[in-house]
Amino acid sequence: MVSVPLPVERVREELAGHEGRVSVAAVNGPASVVVSGDVAGLDELLARWTETGVRARRIAVDYASHSAHVEELREELLDVLAPIEPQAGRIPVYSTVTGRVEDGSGFDAAYWFTNLRQTVEFEAATRELLADGYGVFVESSPHPVVSLGVQETIEDS
Template identity: 60%
Template structure:
């Protein structure tokens, strides 16, 4: 609830410093709290609403602490999905970071088993130092809270091309409302 807002503030501040020197992005993309920063830089969110989203979303996730985790797996998304299938409903793909870099997220015990199975199969895995399962079904527990606290967020039409990691599409209209930040 502190680290994510601070990282977001650094990202948005750096973009503002660069812009003050005439460096303006041709397009933006970000992941997780980085997507909130990208939305602000793109003009799809005001700075105030961006701060609201990152602070309140981060605070809501605290309720998930202690129940789950995240693991980086050196596999393409399809391989990580196959691996996670060993724990249906307990582990899922959370983020695709590259052609052979995927993050899975879910129940802590299931992730322990997944790590052991992956290592036994020669797959490089690394625990991410969090005790919650972001970007997983665990987040459903805070959906109602997020809908309420993020209701005032006003989605804006971006002025800089903004690629959504939620949809995989360019955001070309005012889509970044409360529901978007839950998804």
């Protein structure tokens, strides 16, 4: 994966010719995007961005989440996740999958597969939270510091 400090529209333009090889994995803010996919495709894009002065950086993971590569695992993941029995929770969730506020009752195997396969729309969910009056955010993530910068960036835009 590669983190790119560019607007998602520009990143999608830059991905032309990489269809099926590299995907927009996450839109974290107005100029904070992550791409995922083939190592060779990511290397090409990283080199291009570096040559043009874009401070893109590699994210050290050994899997291509949120890309077409997840499709290879569809049946296995759906099978492994099948025992999940979603229930409505007491705290609503602003889903980066559906783009709606969810109660959790639909978070079945298909939901979690889609969560791993499609683009994470973190910026859109954060904008909805801001529009609904929320101003303090806690992200459960291996890299929560990144979220603090995203919140400031979104609020400033």
